[in-house]
Every structure is written in C-alpha cells, then in structure tokens.
Amino acid sequence: MTEQHFTLPLFTVDNVMFAIDNAKLNVLLVKRAAEPYNNYWSLPGGVVDVTLDKDVEACAMRKLQQKTGLTPAYLEQLEVFSGPDRDPRGYSISLAFFALLPYTPVSSNINSVSHVSWWPLDQLHQLTLAFDHQHIIHHAHQRLQQKALYSMLPVFCLPSTFTVGQLKTVIETILGKEIQRKSLMRRIEASNMFTLTEQKQHSGGRQAQLYQLKPGVNITHFNRNMGA
C-alpha cells in the first residue's frame, strides 16, 4: 500500500475456464486489444482492484464477469506463474485460477466482433497464445484430470439437473477415456451429494433418472482414483 520506489513485479490474475461442448473440452479465451500480444488470444484476467475485490478469488470472478459475461460454477486457485521473461514488459507474477461452468454460448455481448470465444482444447496447439498461457492451460487441464479421478468436481460442468449418462460423458471427456457406468453410480450413491427428481427422456431409449445437487453440500473426495 505504501508508494514503492523500487521495481515491483506486476501481479495479475488469469482464469482458465473449462466447459464441455459437443463432447469436447473447451477453454474460454479473449482476444487482446493492447500491446503486448495485441490481437492474440489469451486467458481472461487482470489486476486486482483494491477497492472492489475482497480477495483474489473475488478479483478472478469480477474479471471473468467483466471480460466474458460468464460466472463460473466452480473456481479454485491453480498455481502462481512467475519470472522475468513471461511478460515482455518485465518481471511478472500471475495467479492462475481454474474454473468450471456448464457450457454457455458467448456472443460478443461485450464489444464489437468476436473478442470472446470458446476454443476446443484439442485445437489450441494451432494457436499462438499470449504470454505463457498455453503452459498455464496445460497445467489446469492436468489438475482437472487429476481431480476428476477422485472427486465429483465434474458435476460443475452440468446444469443443475442432470442424468448419470450426462455425468459419465463429462467425466469421459475430461479424462479422454471411458469409465464404467457402474463405478460412477456407486460413487453417486456413496457421495450422498444428490437428490432425485422426475424423469426425462434422452435419444431413443429408456428415460433416465434426473439428479440434482443437494443445496450447500461439499464435493465429495474419494480415497481411490477411478480409471487409473
């Protein structure tokens, strides 16, 4: 808070927000409109505003809302990335968050053309992203995969009411491999996180039971990994 007279590193927040569309993992990116990396795709983020943000989580939320119009269903700190070379302007420190959301199309309700967009994870290698954002996304993806093995975190990629089949698909998309429906049902049962609702049809087949998160429950962590 004191006026600093020596060189201070720049502290920023970056968000890796994931959602699943079309059976693929997508990341939300925004197009930069300033140097450096002008016109490059980048992670939505920014600097803390001491007067608005009660903490760094609030800052991450605010920046996501402001830059993309979306609010994550789940948000957690990923890791701090730092060093003299990741930003051409000099030494920088960035706290990356990773976030989950049920897929929501983004029209560029913010500005003119397509400044905000979902990008399939498997197409990112074709892009050159700003700063070390490619690297950060890779770490976030790994964390997400790890957590999908032992927790119910993937439910945050689903609407408030969903079927076991949908959850199975989400987990499989995150992991990039199939899991046993039976194992998932056992976990749903054991977690005691959900309540039941009416029915709902899917494509041609038997109607599936609809589940719903109990209000205010914590996500269950299991003490074994699944599918690994």
Add this chain to the structure above:
Amino acid sequence: MTEQHFTLPLFTVDNVMFAIDNAKLNVLLVKRAAEPYNNYWSLPGGVVDVTLDKDVEACAMRKLQQKTGLTPAYLEQLEVFSGPDRDPRGYSISLAFFALLPYTPVSSNINSVSHVSWWPLDQLHQLTLAFDHQHIIHHAHQRLQQKALYSMLPVFCLPSTFTVGQLKTVIETILGKEIQRKSLMRRIEASNMFTLTEQKQHSGGRQAQLYQLKPGVNITHFNRNMGA
C-alpha cells in the same frame, strides 16, 4: 514494472516449513523485529527481489536461507491468501509455500537471541502469531496430511539414509495416527524410489535395512489413500 501511481496491494511470500523432532511436528517461526506485530512470532517470508529471484520459488528459498539459515528439502506452493484486513498496513496478497526438511536445530546464527525457532505444532495455539499466519499454518498442515495419505512426500523429513521404522514414525507423526508397517513396506517396494545400503542398529532390536532415495527420482503418488 511500470511505476504505479494507484494503490498496489503488497505481494509477499510466506513459508511454512515443517520438520519432525521428538516425535512431534514442528514449524519454523521467526520473531518479527518491526511493526506491525513487532516481537510476534511469524512465518519467515518477504518480498520478491526482481534482481535476485528468478521466480517465486527462488524467492521463497532465498528468504528461508536468509532468515533461518536453512534450505528445505522439499518446497511447493500452498495457496494465496489475500484481502484488505490481514495486514494492518492495508490490502495484501501473500503466496504461502509449504516446505519439508529433516530436523536441524536452529541456533540463532542470524542475530542476537532467539529470533528463529522450531515450535511444536501442538503448542502453537498458545501463541498469538502475526497476521493470519496461524490460519496459513493450519492449511499447510492439512495439505501435508492429505499428501501423506497418497504420496511418499514424508521422506523429505528424513535424512538421506533411513529405515522403514523411521519413515513409519514420520508418517504417523504427520497423520496423528498409526499405520500398518506392512502397507508401508508394500508402498516402498511398489514405488521403486529407493535403493538399499548396509545395516544399522536401532534401540534394542534387530538391525534395520537402510534405504536411500534413488538420485533424481520423482516422488511417487499412489492412487489410493492409506489409513483413511
């Protein structure tokens, strides 16, 4: 890097370094010698020096060395703690690290009296620590316990050569409960992280096999939790 003219939050690094002495978990604390919280015990930390620290990890290492004379065997990012109220000087952001080391006595080789000291974790509630450091230590402890359930991390609390019995004691101290020797041996075997050496006696009993970390191996993560 630019000279900022609006209020910037203060970014600092704090270290929660654990070691085991006398069958107890200890945390390394330093006595503050400046306001605020003058003369209170606190976590060793400080601000990033752009010219010395290639990243925040290097900063954490340097501060530990400088303030305590010790270098951790293991260091990882814990979490960022932030907000307007944790430091009376104003909005602050602190990246906490958690670190492990085989127990080494600290003589106050730094300054006059006891400005650096190991404190048993179970006696900390008797102290009033600076800032939110009590809270940070609690988080670090939880993380350490969690990781002890599914990884070989606790070996970093042991000297370069050690017995199964010693590792068992370390893990039990961290977890605060007993584990099965057999389970631990299975993990040591399965991890393939160690090589054998000669022998060594302990108190009255059969000599124990000495193990040693293979050079350059990664710590193994298992896909089940132990003892939980």
Add this chain to the structure above:
DNA sequence: GAAATAGTGTCTTTGAGACACTATATG
C-alpha cells in the same frame, strides 16, 4: 531366555473393473 525392533505370510476387507443381464423407451 526375555524384550525389543525388523520383516514376512496370509487372510480379510474395500471399492473399482468387467460384463452379462434386465428394464423401459422409440420407431
């Protein structure tokens, strides 16, 4: 030999994997 610590053998328990089988929907 008694006590103490190190290490093994092996049965039980827990929870995931595999996969066949039943149930209910649509055309």
Add this chain to the structure above:
DNA sequence: CATATAGTGTCTCAAAGACACTATTTC
C-alpha cells in the same frame, strides 16, 4: 419386433488392513 439407452447383479482384481508368525539383535 429391433434398437437404443438406463440401470442391476455379481464375479474378478488390486491394494490396503489386520495380525500372527519368524528373524535378529541387546541385555
């Protein structure tokens, strides 16, 4: 009826828990 998706029954498999038993050392 065929086909598709939902859900169950149940056997197998992997790894941890329990715990007795053997091995080696000191006194």
